[in-house]
Amino acid sequence: MNPKKDVTESVYYKLAGQIGHIIFLQLMFVISIFPIPLPFLFVKYEIGNFIFMTPLFFLVAPALAALSSATLYVLESEDVKHLGIYFWKQYRKLFLDALKIGIPVILAASIILIDIASMQKSSTPIFSWFFILLLLVL
Template identity: 90%
Template sequence: MNPKKDVTESIYYKLAGQIGHIIFLQLMFIISIFPILVSFLFVRYEISNFIFMTPLFFLAVPALAALSSSTLYILESQDIKHLGIYFWKQYRKLFLDALKIGIPVIFATSIILIDIASMQKSSTPIFSWFFILLLLVLLVFTIFVGLINIKFKFRIWDMFKISLVWSMAFPSSVIKVITLSLGLLGIMFFVSGFLIFILTSTYIYLICHELSKMLDWVWKNYTQEGKSSTEV
């Protein structure tokens, strides 16, 4: 028996390696959005300030795409090498494609946040829950479309339709994504907003782990290569 082999193949060794990768990717992510972090030192933690800082949040879009792509890499690869180089290559590769999805989403989020803030100050604040629900729906579809965009080259409208089909076929996946997102938002609002930047890589890891089956499903049902392998 080879003791060294036993150690490297143990679940604890692999778990420690995954945690190390998550921490490293978090560092890369923080570096890539450093201007956003600096801005939080000079603004108050309010919805109005989030809206004012909307253009600055464009920097987070390719960073999140690179983080998600790198996370999928560590989930799918048995031999992970040069993770930092991979992150920045993906940042550059996905920059424009990520912005095509991210810019409309950020503007839509800003509009919804304005509506939520307006409703909270109105005589009928209960209607703000409609916009909160709308924000959750937007978040879920952004995550689905964003991950599909990382792995495949579909048109944006096609990615939206694929996400809609997945949501209707597997509603439990939607519930899990919402649960994870609400958990992160709960930490942001009830503990410390700054922790959202510290826990992002963990959140993305859990999301990618959950939705890796969605990507396999898309590959088998919506790509020529996947359909051919299924028929064989």
């Protein structure tokens, strides 16, 4: 005789639980980077405004680090509890380490974007491409 299995032991139930946890983590990620798109609603698209808002993009690096850490926690753990609290603890714990990697990457990306925007307005675009290539080589 086969004993009846509980509904919570089903593979589909566990898969649906993990998908729910991952969707919740995505929502936590969006909440953690919410200050980034908010200023774009109220300012014009200009290079000066982009330079002013570049420090907001530094929030992305710790949010990605916390998202990846919490996702690994969901995938490795059998019993996931207090996922939101775990996400914010990882965000706070990994904040400085993620900024060490994120700041140079974000600064390089912002320089490239500003160069491309100024290249579109200049009459000699070859010099702008030279600086973009120089930055990539650097």
